[in-house]
Amino acid sequence: MLHAWVARCVRLSIPLGIAALASGIQISAASADDVIKIGAPLPITGPLAPEAIKQQQGYNLWAEQANKAGGISVGGKKYKVEIVYTDYQSNTPRAVQATEQLITQNNVNFVFSPFGSGAAKAASTVSEKHKVPTLAATASSSQVYDQGYKYLFGTFTPNDTLTTPLTEMIKAKVPEVKKVAILARNDLFPLAIAQEMEKSAKANGLEVVYFEKYAIGTLDHSATLSSIKAQSPQWIFVTGYTNDLLLVRKQMIDQQMKAPVVSMIAGPAYQEFIDALGKGAENVSSAAWWHPAARYDGKDIFGSTANFVKLFKDKYNAEPDYAHASAALCGALFQIAIEKAGSIDRDKVRDELAKMDVVTFFGPVKFGANGQINSLDPPVFQIQGGKPVVLFPQAIKQGDLKIGLE
Known part of the structure; x- marks a missing residue:
């Protein structure tokens, strides 16, 4: 599929x-x-x-x-x-x-x-x-x-406008999350947002037990996922583009990897991600710049x-x-x-x-002095029932965070 x-x-x-x-x-x-x-x-x-x-x-x-x-x-x-x-x-x-x-x-x-x-x-x-x-x-x-x-x-x-509210939400809603594993595509945006995630996690008292990069074009993540699984993280955070994240998520399912929280940026915002994974997309959390x-x-x-x-x-x-x-x-x-x-x-x-x-x-x-927009609060969302459901900000909130993967 x-x-x-x-x-x-x-x-x-x-x-x-x-x-x-x-x-x-x-x-x-x-x-x-x-x-x-x-x-x-x-x-x-x-x-x-x-x-x-x-x-x-x-x-x-x-x-x-x-x-x-x-x-x-x-x-x-x-x-x-x-x-x-x-x-x-x-x-x-x-x-x-x-x-x-x-x-x-x-x-x-x-x-x-x-x-x-x-x-x-x-x-x-x-x-x-x-x-x-x-x-x-x-x-x-x-x-x-x-x-x-x-x-x-x-x-x-900026990237931290996605990772900071996501991390603060997980800390507040899922107190059992203590250890985070981060896997990032070795490319400017995916790596940069993974690094912001690492900063956000540490700033909120979470332990980053794994942080690795994967090469552009990687087709087999099984060894990397086995290493992540061995660390028993409560939160798995993966960055990349649509095809990368589809592949990672499919291989996670193949290895029966489960964690209370799984987040991916940026594929889950796309209906194609949900359609391709079906139930495998359920409860994956993410953040984006608009909804x-x-x-x-x-x-x-x-x-x-x-x-x-x-x-x-x-x-x-x-x-x-x-x-x-x-x-x-x-x-x-x-x-x-x-x-x-x-x-x-x-x-x-x-x-x-x-x-x-x-x-x-x-x-x-x-736009700020550097040319980057500085006037928005990007939404945090989670795939629930085959659709992205907004969890933050409050003004457009549609539902509450669900724990675990189906």
């Missing part, structure tokens, strides 16, 4: 990649003078393809809504949106090359950053060099924003959270998750900044992003 799902995602992504490499995805048929082009380098093929599909869906939904409304208003004139995709095949050096190509050859006005913290940081050097405003939809690690860059902005709060249970009345093109969710369901026949929403948000934020600037001048748009303070369907958006 697991391998079939992965294969299906790759098959679905290949036509998108071919189309993108051939000519980009043309969202608009308007003349070149009436178009705002945004470059979107994505891992449309390769192991990160499932994540790329999510971002692509979010970007496309925003572009569709913007163009349905006549386009983006710039000084009394309407500009249609065109998103130009390139496939960097889940390879970070190619993501850098793709970003350079989009700016220098495709002549995009602005850029959506590549997927994840590692590729976003690497590619930001290119957009900074060319002074192109860039919005990162999926980069949370502080290392992405510590370069002193002025043109990079990110819609994910459809949020309720905001925004000033962006989507307006309310409920309206965004409805539009997404109508288009894709599925519930949106935080990756879809963050991608759509990036488009909406560019639209707000361009319209406030009354121009597509890159420096003017950059300045509007830097001083932005607006409520959106995603939540309140305000």
Whole structure:
């Protein structure tokens, strides 16, 4: 079941990649003078393809809504949106090359950053060099924003905003948890959030009895899981991307590994994770940057959270998750900044992003001095009954933490 799902995602992504490499995805048929082009380098093929599909869906939904409304208003004139995709095949050096190509050859006005913290940081050097405003939809690690860059902005709060409330909740709700085991993909975001988890655990008086990294592309975690099992931790915390976490969880089940608390970041937020694992996903806890249970009345093109969710369901026949929403948000934020600037001048748009303070369907958006959003409380949730149930923050809480794995 697991391998079939992965294969299906790759098959679905290949036509998108071919189309993108051939000519980009043309969202608009308007003349070149009436178009705002945004470059979107994505891992449309390769192991990160499932994540790329999510971002692509979010970007496309925003572009569709913007163009349905006549386009983006710039000084009394309407500009249609065109998103130009390139496939960097889940390879970070190619993501850098793709970003350079989009700016220098495709002549995009602005850029959506590549997927994840590692590729976003690497590619930001290119957009900074060319002074192109860039919005990162999926980069949370502080290392992405510590370069002193002025043109990079990110819609994910820092990693500790996920690990700290999760740890505090576990400590309060499950006092028998004393020992924590941490397994992390050796990649910028997964490793960074694992390190934040280690800090949070120690700060809350928990003992970290195991902390190891696994290489990108690892297909067999059985020996590592045996080592974790030998430590008898009450909390197992694993980081990685969707395919990594599906594999780890399946191999945990094979080894009959049980603990009062199992947490994974970032796959459990995705319905694909739940569908692929079935009961194996039950009671896995996690945290993310957005959830459809949020309720905001925004000033962006989507307006309310409920309206965004409805539009997404109508288009894709599925519930949106935080990756879809963050991608759509990036488009909406560019639209707000361009319209406030009354121009597509890159420096003017950059300045509007830097001083932005607006409520959106995603939540309140305000960027810190380093370009990273600092205005949100990300939800903590747990898979219960085949659905993510929000446990925190209180304003959107849907249920209480359940202990143990089914």
